[in-house]
Amino acid sequence: MTNENKDQFRRPDHDNDHFLLTTVVGSYPKPKWLNRAKERYEDDEADFDEENWQEAKDDAARVITDEHERAGLDVVVDGEMRRTEMVEFFAHRIEGYEFNGPVKVWGHNYFDKPSVVSEVEYEDSWLVDEYEFTAAASDRPVKVPITGPYTLANWSFNEAYDDDDELTLELADLVNEEIEKLVDAGARYIQIDEPALATTPDDHAIVGEALEHIVADIPEEVRIGLHVCYGDYSRIYPEILEFPVDEFDLELANGDYEQLDVFKDPEFSKDLALGVCDAHVAEVESVEQIEANIKKGLEVVPPEQLVVSPDCGVKLLPREVAYGKMANMVEAARNIEADLDAGNIDVELGAATPADD
Structure with a gap:
């Protein structure tokens, strides 16, 4: 893996x-009408068939992809509308x-937790249709998020394999098959989502x-990027630097960058997709605040290794x-780029400060 593949996503009109690089992690709020369409589709008495439901999802994917373009993102996602x-x-x-039905996970929240009851197998593609539709709807590169095999195993009941490690590796082979099909379809940016690693960090070896x-x-x-949700990153760093990925997408704004120093020693050798907007706060950060957050990333990696995104999915x-x-994030990133071009920011790993006059 090499982190030199980022420049392919630079737009020709990038000044x-x-x-x-600016992008999103994956999920995005669904239009309210899509939720109503889903209710109608699931209502046996409603005159809303599979064709209607497919059209609704297509329309939502177009709307959100266009929204990402209007915000100015370099790489878009359809917001996981499907x-x-x-x-x-x-x-x-x-x-x-x-x-076998929902399982209570906390409070009054339920999760339809699946069971693995026999050997897992790859049949039809999971995401190629989604990717091809989004790529056709946008003139910008498309990122494809995929739930990682460790999370797929960890958040399921394992009734078929000797242990979860064996199941994880079997699922990893299936993910590999899917990525091969996505690459054949034209995809060049894949993100593996492993939120379970944040809650069980001692399992970083099997994830690697x-x-x-x-x-x-x-x-x-x-x-290839890896997204890991908020957790005690000191328990997986620096071991994750051995993972064969180009980019680590980390949720740091949520903790007000208290863990930033974790990634300063040893040197962060991969690309850092830095969360610069808090996905859990329903307030829009100012451009100035996001600029300050981006500068925190420059304390860890030089500009050529920095990617700008929200902390997590924003659905x-x-x-x-x-x-x-998203719009303020893009504006802030472009402002920081211009300041870097002008020499207004001195980048020294450990601190990014205004240049001396």
Whole structure:
């Protein structure tokens, strides 16, 4: 893997010499009418069939992709308009899984936790249609988020394999098959989501081994990112630097960058996709605040290794707030690029400060 594959996502009309790639993690608020359409589709008495439901999802994907373009993002996602919960969506598409009803996880919240009841197998593609539709709807590169095999195993009941490690590696091979099909379809930016690693950080070794399976025979020009939600990052760093990925997407704004120093020693050798907007706060950060957050990333990596994104998926935010965060994030990134071009920011790992007059 090489982190030199970022520049392929620079737009031809990008004005600044420096390039801080801007993107989203994945999920985005669904239009309210899509939720109503889903209710009608699931209502046996409603005159709303599969064709209507497919059209509604297509329309939502177009709307959100356009919203990402209007915000100015360099790399877009369709906001996962066709997806449900991040494990459930994939479990429905993998042979060997079955569902037996919701499980209470906390408070009054329930999760339709699947069970692995037989050997997992890859049949039809999970995401190629989604990718091809979004790529056709946008003139910008498209990132494809995929729930990682460790999370798929960890958040399921394992009734078929000797242990979760074995299941994780079997699932990793299936993810590899899917990525190969996505690459054949034109995808060049894949993000593996492993939120379970944040809650079980001592399992970083099996996640690394699974990633080796995932990237096997994937071309170097395909950018592979790993998103890990908020947790005690000191328990996985620096070990994660050995993972075969180009980029780590980390949730640091949520903790007010208290863990930033974790990544300063030893040197962060991968690209850092820095969360600069808090996905859990329903207020739009100012451009100035986001600029200050981006500068925190420059304390860890030089500009050529920095990617700018929100902390996590923003699907739980009001849609206008999510859009405001994205638009301000892009404006802040372009401002920082211009300041870097002008020599107004001295970048020394450990501190990014205004240049002396």
